[in-house]
Amino acid sequence: xxxxxxxxxxxxxxxxxxxxxxxxxxxxxxxxxxxxxxxxxxxxxxxxxxxxxxxxxxxxxxxxxxxxxxxxxxxxxxxxxxxxxxxxxxxxxxxxxxxxxxxxxxxxxxxxxxxxxxxxxxxxxxxxx
Amino acid sequence: xxxxxxxxxxxxxxxxxxxxxxxxxxxxxxxxxxxxxxxxxxxxxxxxxxxxxxxxxxxxxxxxxxxxxxxxxxxxxxxxxxxxxxxxxxxxxxxxxxxxxxxxxxxxxxxxxxxxxxxxxxxxxxxxx
DNA sequence: TTCGCAAATGCAACAAATCGCGTTATAATT
DNA sequence: AATTATAACGCGATTTGTTGCATTTGCGAA
Numbered sequence: 001x002x003x004x005x006x007x008x009x010x011x012x013x014x015x016x017x018x019x020x021x022x023x024x025x026x027x028x029x030x031x032x033x034x035x036x037x038x039x040x041x042x043x044x045x046x047x048x049x050x051x052x053x054x055x056x057x058x059x060x061x062x063x064x065x066x067x068x069x070x071x072x073x074x075x076x077x078x079x080x081x082x083x084x085x086x087x088x089x090x091x092x093x094x095x096x097x098x099x100x101x102x103x104x105x106x107x108x109x110x111x112x113x114x115x116x117x118x119x120x121x122x123x124x125x126x127x128x129x
Numbered sequence: 130x131x132x133x134x135x136x137x138x139x140x141x142x143x144x145x146x147x148x149x150x151x152x153x154x155x156x157x158x159x160x161x162x163x164x165x166x167x168x169x170x171x172x173x174x175x176x177x178x179x180x181x182x183x184x185x186x187x188x189x190x191x192x193x194x195x196x197x198x199x200x201x202x203x204x205x206x207x208x209x210x211x212x213x214x215x216x217x218x219x220x221x222x223x224x225x226x227x228x229x230x231x232x233x234x235x236x237x238x239x240x241x242x243x244x245x246x247x248x249x250x251x252x253x254x255x256x257x258x
Numbered sequence: 259t260t261c262g263c264a265a266a267t268g269c270a271a272c273a274a275a276t277c278g279c280g281t282t283a284t285a286a287t288t
Numbered sequence: 289a290a291t292t293a294t295a296a297c298g299c300g301a302t303t304t305g306t307t308g309c310a311t312t313t314g315c316g317a318a
């Protein structure tokens with residue numbers, strides 16, 4: 001396996017902050033270090049990192065997927081499909097289920113940022129949608 | 130509120146099968162009924178249906194999001210981020226958690242197709258990734 | 259029925275993401 | 289060190305998804 005400098009730079013970037021980036025943000029950040037890097041190279045690098053289980057993908061309902069380093073701390077969200085309000089669910093609420101699934105399936109779960117979609121209490125009350 | 134014929138056709142389409150479609154598949158299907166329909170109209174129609182809580186979105190790791198009618202039956206998946214194998218998780222495994230979260234948050238959960246990513250037992254054993 | 263508002267649509271420009279292919283470069287082997 | 293296989297890359301073409309704006313159309317009010 002060849003070593004990819006782009007892989008390393010992305011992993012560094014994602015490791016710096018306990019937060020997630022869109023592919024666009026990652027692309028822009030990489031360009032500050034490797035100005036000539038091609039967009040497709042960044043996408044392919046992200047694919048590799050995901051395939052290796054080092055990076056997780058989440059859809060937080062903003063239209064763009066976000067990437068974050070696995071092990072950067074679990075945090076889960078409830079997202080309202082109508083007003084796009086985001087609520088955080090305590091990790092304790094979810095972790096027992098993940099552990100149970102891991103034991104039963106022998107999968108190693110990478111998802112560290114579970115997103116559940118729904119309609120928030122306020123929007124349920126709006127007569128029409 | 131004006132009625133959108135495209136909204137109705139999409140809902141019909143999604144209701145016909147207990148299955149999910151990509152936006153591309155939906156677009157192609159719609160064209161068989163409304164040959165002149167514009168791509169952006171389909172996307173905007175999907176946005177409306179999602180916003181109304183009638184349609185759910187899932188990312189099954191294929192690159193494209195899939196849409197399905199809410200109420201078409203729950204089914205959840207474990208997806209291997211390395212070999213893309215997909216395993217189905219019994220709904221019973223997940224439903225209690227959803228009920229608990231609904232009670233505590235008063236959100237109405239729309240997600241009817243939960244996808245958890247991980248590394249499957251086989252891929253965990255591959256020396257390098 | 260007509261009028262007028264607001265929602266839905268089409269269109270065209272744009273942006274984001276993917277793909278095929280030829281090239282470059284790393285790392286293992288000799 | 290030279291050779292070779294193959295992973296990573298850049299580039300251009302294509303596909304997919306988004307946005308602004310002008311137009312059309314359905315629906316309620318007059």
